[in-house]
Amino acid sequence: MPALKENSSEVVQPFLMGCGTKEPKITQLCLAAIQRLMSHEVVSEAAAGNIINMLWQLMENSLEELKLLQTVLVLLTTNTVVHDEALSKAIVLCFRLHFTKDNITNNTAAATVRQVVTVVFERVVAEDERYKGTIDQPVAVQGNSNRRSVSTLKPCAKDAYMLFQDLCQLVNADAPYWLVGMTEMTRTFGLELLESVLNDFPQVFLQHQEFSFLLKERVCPLVIKLFSPNIKFRQGSSTSSSPAPVEKPYFPICMRLLRVVSVLIKQFYSLLVTECEIFLSLLVKFLDADKPQWLRAVAVESIHRLCVQPQLLRSFCQSYDMKQHSTKVFRDIVNALGSFIQSLFLVPSTGNTSATPSQTGSNASGNTGSAQTNPGVLGMGGGATVLPAFEYRGTWIPILNVTVQGSAKATYLEMLDKVEPPTIPEGYAMSVAFHCLLDLVRGITTMIEGELGEAETISQTATETTSLPAQSSEQQDLHSVSDQSEKELVSRAVWEEMVNACWCGLLAALSLLLDASTDEAATENILKAELTMAALCGRLGLVTSRDAFITAICKGSLPPHYALTVLNSTTAALSSKSYSIQGQNVQMISPSSESHQQVVAVGQPLALQPQGTVMLTSKNIQCMRTLLNLAHCHGAVLGTSWQLVLATLQHLVWILGLKPGVGGALKPGRAVEGPSTVLTTAVMTDLPVISNILSRLFESSQYLDDVSLHHLINALCSLSLEAMDMAYGNNKEPSLFAVAKLLETGLVNMHRIEILWRPLTGHLLEQVCQHPNSRMREWGAEALTSLIKAGLTFSHDPPLSQNQRLQLLLLNPLKELSNISHPDIRIKQLECVLQILQSQGDSLGPGWPLVLGVMGAIRSDQGESLIRTAFQCLQLVVTDFLPTMPCTCLQIVVEVAGSFGLHNQELNISLTSIGLLWNISDYFFQRGEIIEKELNKEEAVLQKQAEERGVMLNRPFHPAPPFDCLWLCLYAKLGELCVDPRPAVRKSAGQTLFSTIGAHGTLLQHSTWHTVIWKVLFHLLDRVRESSTTADKEKIESGGGNILIHHSRDTAEKQWAETWVLTLAGVARIFNTRRYLLQPLGDFSQAWDVLLDHIQSAALSKNNEVSLAALKSFQEILQIVSPVRDSEKPDTPPAINVSVPVVVGTTTATSLGRSFMRTDSIGERIGRYNGSEPPVITDEIEDLNLWWAAWNSWYRIGSESTRPPITCDKLTFIPSQPFLTALIQIFPALYQHIKTGFSMDDLQKLGVILHGAVSVPISSDASPFILPSYTEAVLTSLQEAVLTALDVLQKAICVGSESMQIMYPAIFDQLLAFVEFSCKPPQYGQLETKHIANAKYNQIQLFAPAEWVALNYVPFAERSLEVVVDLYQKTACHKAVVTEKVLQNIIKTLRIPLSLKYSCPSESTWKLAVSSLLKVLSIGLPVARQHASSGKFDSMWPELANTFEDFLFTKSTPPDNLSIQEFQKNESIDVEVVQLISTEILPYANFIPKEFVGQIMTMLNKGSIHSQSSSFTEAEIDIRMREEFSKVCFETLLQFSFSNKVTTPQEGYISRMALSVLLKRSQDVLHRYIEDERLSGKCPLPRQQVTEIIFVLKAVSTLIDSLKKTQPENVDANTWAQVIALYPTLVECITCSSSEVCSALKEALVPFKDFMHPPASKEQHRIGEKQQNPPQLLRDGK
Secondary structure, eight states, X not given: OHHHHHTHHHHHXXXXXXXXXXXXXXXXXHHHHHHHHHHTTOOOHHHHHHHHHHHHHHHHTTOSHHHHHHHHHHHHHHOSOOOHHHHHHHHHHHHHHHTSSOHHHHHHHHHHHHHHHHHHHHHHHHHHHHTTTTSOOOOOOOSOOOTTOOTTSOHHHHHHHHHHHHHHHHHTTOOOSSSTTOOOOOHHHHHHHHHHHHHHOHHHHHHOHHHHHHIIIIIHHHHHHHHHHHHHOOTTOOXXXXXXXXXXXXXXXXXXHHXXXXXXXXXXXXXXXHHHHHHHHHHHHHTSTTSOHHHHHHHHHHHHHHHTOHHHHHHHIIIIITSTTSOOHHHHHHHHHHHHHHHHHHSOXXXXXXXXXXXXXXXXXXXXXXXXXXXXXXXXXXXXXXXXXXXXXXXXXXXXXXXXXXXXXXXXXXXXXXOSOOOOOTTHHHHHHHHHHHHHHHHHHHHHHHHHHHHHHHHHHHHHHTTOOOOOHHHHGGGSOHHHHHHHHHHHHHHHHHHHHHHHHHHHHHHHHHHHBOOHHHHHHHHHHHHHHHHXXXXXXXXXXXXXXXXXXXXXHSOTTOOOHHHHHHHHHHHTOOEEETTEEEOOOOOOSOOOOOEEEEEOXXXXXXXXXXXXXHHHHHHHHHHHHHHHHHHHHHGGGHHHHHHHHHHHHHHHTEEEOGGGOEEEOOOSSGGXXXXXXXXXXXXXXXXXXXXXXXXXXXXXXXXXXHHHHHHHHHHHHHHHHHHTTSOSOOOOHHHHHHHHHHHHTGGGHHHHHHHHHHHHHHTGGGOSSHHHHHHHHHHHHHHHHHXXXXXXXXXXXXXXXXXXXXXXXXXXXXXXXXXXXXHHHHHHHHHHHHHHGGXXXXXXXXXXXXXXXXXXXXXXXXXXXXXXXXXXXXXXXXXXXOGGGHHHHHHHHHHHHHOOSOHHHHHHHHHHHHHHHHHHHHTHHHHHHHHHHHHHHHHHHHHHHTOOOOOTTTTSOHHHHHHHHHHHHHHHHTTOSSHHHHHHHHHHHHHHHHHHGGGSOTTHHHHIIIIXXXXXXXXXXXXXXXXXXXXXXXXXXXXXOOGGGOBHHHHHHHHHHHHXXXXXXXXXXXXXXXXXXXXXXXXXXXXXHHHHHHHTSSOHHHHHXXXXXXHHHHTOOSOOOOTTSOSSOOOSOOOOOOOOSOOOOOOGGGHHHHHHHHHHHHHHOOSSSOOOHHHHHHHHHHHHHHHHHHHXXXXXXXXXXXXXXXXXXXXXXXXXXXXXXXXXXHHHHHGGGOOHHHHHHHHHHHXXXXXXXXXXXXXXXXXXXXXXXXXXXXXXXXXXXXXXXXXXXXXSOHHHHTXXXXXXXXXXXXXXXXXXXXXXXXXXXXXXXXXXXXXXOTTSOOOEEOOOOHHHHHHHHHHHHHHHHHHTTOHHHHHTTHHHHHHHHHHHHHHHGGGSSSHHHHHHHHHHHHHHHHHHHHHHHHTGGGTTTTTHHHHHHHHHHHHHTOSSOOOTTOOHHHHHHHHHHHHHHHHHIIIIIGGGGGGSOHHHHHHHHHHHHXXXXXXXXXTSOHHHHHHHTTHHHHHHHHHHHHHHHTOSOOOSHHHHHHHHHHHHHHHHHHHHHHHHHHHHHHHHTTSOOOHHHHHHHHHHHHHHHHHHHHHHHSOGGGSOHHHHHHHHHHHHHHHHGGGOOOHHHHHHHHHHHGGGGGGOOOOXXXXXXXXXXXXXXXXXXXXXXX
């Protein structure tokens, strides 16, 4: 074969010659042979040249044209022997054949030319491949204008270069350099060839400088030149404006040029930056509305080709838009598309206006157009299918299915066979432009997102290696390694520029299309584009553009012209940016509202003023779903535009009538405001889906980064603010969307709740929960409480128990709710607390103060139900949770429980809360040790902190230990409740307080007692005293409701009195039971004084109940015996060196005047110790001081209360009997302690009080209860007490020292004063008292002042008298008693009742007085006789005589009804008195003053003579005459007449006196009898007179007997004379008629015989006469 090849010229020659014959058959054979040779590659270069020459000739002769083309093709394609001139000749040959007349030849030649050109360039590629890497590329030929500078090129490349250069020449209508022999050439073919070379062999141009040079120098200018007619042409413009006629654009060339441009831009953009800028600008221009329709269509197709190449678009952006002085090409392209679309709507396309629809040739859908009645609706057998189309302001443009997504399949750019411009179907350009936009968006976003993703992964790995914390995507790039970050910054700049350049145009176009679209698929695509753009802008942080796209979607979701401020403001900002495309301004078109869409829902707009209804179309719903999709998938990049999204969703949700349910999820609600919400079934099925997506949207917020989450929260908050603004001032249903979604977001983000808690709860607290609209408020509270509950139950990591800060953070809003006054909010708050307690109570730990704070924050004015719920919480705490809470919170529990006690809404709650305080105190008691330990530990920590800060530790009751402080807080709380306005609360609190102190007080440190006494108890007493004294005296009608109030509690004053009583009693009890604890405290005596002061003021209060109780307390504290150590008391007394703070406040000082006396007596006492144990002097003195203080108080109370009032009106307060009784009963106990120092002064004071007390009257309505009936002689308890007091005193004096016994007389005085009461009841001041007998028990008129009744003092006086007698019996001989004339005083006192006798108020009185007198005299007279010489009794005798006189001869007449027995009894008493005289007085006459004896004798004389009274009936006369008495008197007289033992002259005197008296009396009686007998005639004399005469006669006989027995020297002669003088008188009586008198007379006369002696001496004779005479007389008488 090689040999054959060498000689191929010869071999070929015959064939060539054969061809030369021009004989068809031979020529065909030869050509076939040559082809065979060529195909076996045995043709040398020379031979090939020859062959080509031969073919040339054939061509010129127009022979075998097709065979020629075939041969050339084989020749060129088999190998590369044909080159340079031969090659050019072969190519020219093909071109020449192309332009023959024969159509087939033309077409074949055209195909061959195309193939040949391809072959030439393929050779270059093969050559490059061969030489690859062997020889370096030649040095670049810089901008060399020498067209033949191809010396550096290899052979194949040179051929290609020459060929391409000539193609350019030809297209430009210039002569070719290399293709010599060309005769003609069409531009269209040339452009096609250029295009195919450029398209198929870009690498040749890019690798070889020379080729690049060609592109720049030849191709681009050529294209620009050829474009000129298209640029200048204006459709419809008149040509006259320019001198030369404008060349019309020619479709084939124009279309091919655009194809070339597309290739240039696509393949050689990097070489031809400037040129491309021009091309692109041209392309943009071709879209102008004044260009022909076909031109616009092919331009759109070309642009579409660019739009599907995002990298290319990126390059545009980098090369033009980002350069300073360059055209913003990329932006212009996008804007041009936008304005192109707009123009299609505005200017009806020429020829096919939608107003007059013409026959469209063939629709893309393949339907043959028939005359249409309605554009886009094809009549199809009755039914109508709606074509997908855009419709805007009456312009209707169908959407044709022009291309597959992502590929630019052009229709008109491929119409290479058309010479005339084709008719463009309606909607074609629009559809392509639409696809351009979609592909552009898709391309850009996919590219940028891809690169962003790579960048992020790189930076993330970098970040992780540098162990920096992962940041949100927008911050990560800052942390990556530097070179990467630079690269990334560059790419980021490009991305941002691309977006910034295109977003305005895109948005304008897409919004318009969205508005115009009537096809669901198209709408979906538009929305998808807007969504992807929005997401991309978001990712790149381009806020304005992001918001703009989102706004567009939002506006699409809402009904047209819907008033939503957020959106309107955004659009306003956008529409003010009109953007220009090469000087043309394009305004954003606001969407029209006339799109023919199916309405799927009608609802209320969410607006301030009701505005009728709005309609939602299916497109709105579609947009809404896109919006949800956007928020769901791209929430992380939404940032501030969450606001737009959420605002829109809120409005849609509102229109669709979705309402929030549990947990914040929205459910289709009932139509709220009437039947205004109308939903079609289509949308009804969608609603659950939408609400589901809505919920999922917020659920997905858990995947957002922190920053995005904050954006979401902020947006929801501001949305909520708007909704709240709308809900102000009206009761319309508010929009709860935002609140519900805040809740939902919070719930799903529990795992990182800390970062969103503050803004979330802050908004709910400060805004929503305080809103006047109740529904809004309720939801705010619901959301907040649900969040708190969820937060506490969520299993955090670390758990809450280890993360106290988080727990407090979660609970804090609960506490903050307390600042809101709306009761519904507070109810929610408390319900939440209750639920928290029930579920989390055990694990609240440090959250307790907050929870308790919530309960404590309830005020009285907040309604009963609120207080009740809060209280329920508290009860739960106290019953279940005290052990689980930190001990430091116990104080708060106490405070809170106390505060409930003070609430005045519901009494039961107050009372129960006091019960709780009691339970709490029990708990303290049971767990005391644990609590104390824990509190001390806490205290140490606090102390340390305080020291570090250099401040004092500030807590109530500070110096006390913390556990004691807890108790003190409890006491203080109870103390506050003790002065509550409601009596029941006070009572309960008081009882609890004292019980608590009583039961648990032992737990306190000793020093704490000081605080208890001064700060708790005395403080309480002060307050109670003040309230009681200022309480209202008005009557309370009823106790609220139907409770009746007892009359003893029917004024505030009376109710306070009860409190005062309780409090005072409680304090006194503590003083009593805890004395051993209190006494060692330094200021016990001051405390004692204060307590006494309180007792005193209570005792002197004008309220019987209080005053009596005060005395009971007084009694209680006085029953204190000196401390005895018994089992319950501590073994050793607590340390006494307690520093006691100075007590500020008044204390009553004890009287110091008596201190000396007391120390003396103590000294005495100390002397008595036997030295076994040294006495503790201080204690004694201390004790004594206390007792004297008590005595002083007692004295003040007594003197104040018993002092009679100065004026008397109906309001005068008079102390009650029980009070006085109690007062006096205190004295004995008190006296036991002070007797050693009790002086006369004190006794005087006591006397005044006792006297005063007994004098106090009682009110007549009380008397039946206190007084015995008048007839019973019983003492009242007061009188008993008084006597007991004196009894105690006298007993004490009895055993006391000499110095004390001088008090006896004072006691006698006191008692005698009481004795006088029997006759003279005491006066009480000026008060009018009735005697008890006259008190009108049953006739007390209503409202009349109570009458005061003096008591029945008789029993008292009599008892006093008995006491006097007893006492006198014991003390008659005492010096003091003698000196102080006690006996005289007794007699003087007794004289009063004795002289009154029958006039005494009570008969018993004088009888008792007599017996007492007898007893006293029986003891006193001997004493008196003893002291006769001293003269101490001198004044007593006359008093005694007068007393006898007054009694025995009383002026008072006995009562008429006195019985005989009574009379006789009384007479026997008189007889006793006379007997006393005869036994105790007369025998001792010589020791007794003469005058006294004289008085007595006279008295006896007077008694012995009957005193006749005419008033007696006959039967009684003998009794009433006191015969017995007279007899005794007489006998006494007689007895003393002849006492034969006359030892002293004094005695003799008594008997003489008695005799003369007796005889004189006898004479008188006899005379009177004789006289009466004579006068009475036959009538018998009265019995008494008869008796008397008999008595006298007997007496005479007795006397004479007595005289005879007496020594003669003892009888006075005068006496004898008197006796004998009786004789005649006796004789006179003989005539009496009464036999009794006669016998008596006989008796009397017999003794006279002894006088009958014969006369003796002179004297005897005289006597004898006398003796003899009487018998004589007697005889005469017979």
